[in-house]
Amino acid sequence: MTVKECYEQIGGNYCDVMSRLRTDERIARFLGKVAEDKSMELLENSLRVRDMEEAFRAAHTVKGVCMNLSLTDLFVAAEKMTEALRGRAEYGDDLVPLFEELKKQYERTVTGIRALSAE
């Protein structure tokens, strides 16, 4: 699988990331880091213990990372989550579908990245 194919599979914008980061090698290297990043775990745990501030920062980090790597689908989900959490003190049920969507996109992305780096 090429990096381009990987991007197609995980719903990312290959042309955009290529124009900014310049080489496949670099893109692949940083995709690998996305798979290792602990922000999603942190987000999930923070939501469970209702630490809304920490949850916001974690979602924000996921969003920033997606932006840098043009992971469009994951970015959209992360952005919705981030905005829902911004300045928020209380947990609410409205967060559940947002998190489920984010998690779904995250797993799809990580699966795609692992397939790429397995080669």
Add this chain to the structure above:
Amino acid sequence: MNRIKKKILIVDDSELNRSLLADMLSGDFDIIEAENGAVAVDILHEHELEIALILLDIVMPQLDGFGVLSMMNRTGWIKTIPVIMISAETSGTYIDRAYDLGAVDYISRPFDERTVKHRVSCNFAFSMRQKEMTNMLSQQIYQKEKDNSLMIEILSHIVEFRNGESGLHVLHVNVITQMLLERLVQKTSKYGLTAADIKLISTASALHDIGKITIPSEILNKPGRFTPEEFEIMKKHTVDGANMLAAIPFRKNEALIKTGHDICRHHHERYDGKGYPDGLKGDGIPISAQVVSLADVYDALTSKRVYKEAYSPDTAVDMIVRGECGQFNPLLLECLLDIAPRLKTELTVVSLGSHTDDKIHDTVKQILHGEKGTASDRSIQLFERERQKFRFLSDISGEIIFEYTSVPETLQLSEWSAELLGLPVRISDPSENCEWNNIFPAEDFKKFLNDIKRTTPSNPVATAKFILNINGQQKWSKIIAKSLWGDSEAREPDGAIGKIVDVNDETEIMELLEQKAEHDAKTGLLNHNAAKRKIDLIISDAELKGKRYALAVMDLDNFKQANDKYGHLFGDEILNIVAERMKENIRSTDIAARVGGDEFILFMEYKDTLIPQIERIFKSLTVKYKQFDVKVSMGIATTQVCNGGYDELFRIADEVMYEVKRGEKNGYKIYGAK
């Protein structure tokens, strides 16, 4: 400016974002990373001067990006280290707030390699230029002040030397003027004098007599009273001096020139209006001229001149107050009376040389003080911090740390060292100082100073070992010093810094090891290598000293049988007894060694005949030990017959020894003798 490779600090809580940026920039810069604002602030404290630029995220745990910016505002770092914000936040309020707090640029995500590189290098170059400009500016200010003070000093000294004065008059007038003015502003604010004015008037006071350069020296240096005509000429120096200053093109408006002009023209006016050249009265006379006039009179009275002896300071003050030397502002007379006791001591302290530097230093400090937070101001703070660090480290290091200056010869000890040694922190003339020489013997200290003198800028470190007397104990100490050159043109260093380390234990161990390495473990005699080294050294200048030496090589006879018959322990006893007998029967200058197995050598000096000496040794060795008859075969070679080094001597002696062994054994033979 390029001493250190420039570092960029990347502050972002996402490891991925940091490495992405690091990846883009690592080609041109060294990268330091911080995972939150608090870590970033710690790094800034530590590496302030090395960090050329900061990339700063906003949303972070512990301390966020705005927190870092506020901290940088408080410490002043924001003025010297450019900060570029990097954030996924693109809302106007965030960006505005960052700019308000002093960020220079804002890069939003996603990062584009070209954008990041371009913005970083632009901002970096811009801040570099700004720093260079600041440095240049402070250099120029410093240079200008230096030039001004220097010019004034040169001018006034020309006048003084022509005047036959000591050269101290200008300095004295300067000090008296300053003291009078400082006292005056305590008493009244009516003259509106600021600290800067006082500095200016004191500096300009040096110019008061420059007009005298136009007066013929016969009049200037006339011992007796002036004729009325001569006095008229003499009076001209006030107007002439003022005109000289007024004639300086382009600089007419400069405060120093204006003040100098007033002082020159009016320092012979009288408070009652009877002075010259303009007959000004009371406070119609500029206050600068009033003060300098009083200072001038006081110093003239207390100094020796061609036409008079020096009056004592008390007499001088009396004469002035009684109106014998002109009429002065009563307020200024009060000031004079107030400072009179201090004047006596101050004036004896003032000397040539240091003064100009002091003044420049003050002025530059003052100027720099006005612009808070500039690079130079920060350098001073940093310097002070380094000094404190150094002092702390030297105190806890447990080593004696010193600074040596050759002219005037002084030794400065760190506080801790001084306390340890029971000496003052500062020792003048250490080479002649008894207390110091008790610790560091004068002769050794001189040797070490010579070592320092021989260092060069490319090889500036001198190291030596001496026995020092530290707290009543003789201790081997290692002294390491790095020479310092104040003037790069000078060949010899003008001082050094260094430390004294206690290496007593170390040295004792080394000596023990050395001893062990040179000696044969079984018999305690020297080993063959050590003996060879020593003997070679002696032979190399034997001829020069006209001395004769003999080398005896000997081998025990029937040693193998003794071993077989009585066992190895007994064999060892025999070797030991032979070694003991050798030690007992040689002189301290002779060398005895075990070559290996049952073979020994003996190296000795002899005068005319060798045989009695050999005979005596041979007899003392071949004495029966317990049940064993000790017998040896001995071959001898002499430096008289054999030229060449130890190896040649040994080869021949060994050969002769085997001749004996092959013959009757238990005997000796000298090569070349019958």
